[in-house]
Amino acid sequence: MRTTLPLAATAFTLLFMAAGPVAAQAEHDRHHAAPPADASTPAASMADGTVRRVNVSAGTVTIAHGPLTALNMPAMTMTFKAKGTVALGELSTGDKIRFVAGKEAGTLVVTAIEKLPN
Numbered sequence: 783m784r785t786t787l788p789l790a791a792t793a794f795t796l797l798f799m800a801a802g803p804v805a806a807q808a809e810h811d812r813h814h815a816a817p818p819a820d821a822s823t824p825a826a827s828m829a830d831g832t833v834r835r836v837n838v839s840a841g842t843v844t845i846a847h848g849p850l851t852a853l854n855m856p857a858m859t860m861t862f863k864a865k866g867t868v869a870l871g872e873l874s875t876g877d878k879i880r881f882v883a884g885k886e887a888g889t890l891v892v893t894a895i896e897k898l899p900n
């Protein structure tokens with residue numbers, strides 16, 4: 783069967799499929815209305831930060847971030863485990879980013895990173 787989805791919508795759907803089928807379906811149904819706010823990502827708001835270190839083999843990224851109200855955290859530099867669609871290989875020290883941080887089984891994780899122009 784042939785799909786007629788526009789390319790952008792398809793890429794968007796694929797992005798969320800990587801994050802999880804439930805989120806993908808919810809996001810698709812919502813048609814780009816709001817950022818995902820389901821139970822798997824309680825802290826789904828973007829925060830600003832600067833990349834301090836990338837460890838691709840360990841799957842971690844160290845970020846100097848501003849206050850994260852969702853995590854009740856003041857500004858600091860800390861290391862997160864990368865999850866979901868985060869492509870650590872595309873990040874370099876000094877990159878300005880926006881990211882989504884959350885907690886999974888007591889571990890701080892970053893579930894999305896968006897590079898900002900310099």
Ligand SMILES: [Cu+2]
Nearest residue numbers: 855858859860
């Ligand atoms: Cu922190």
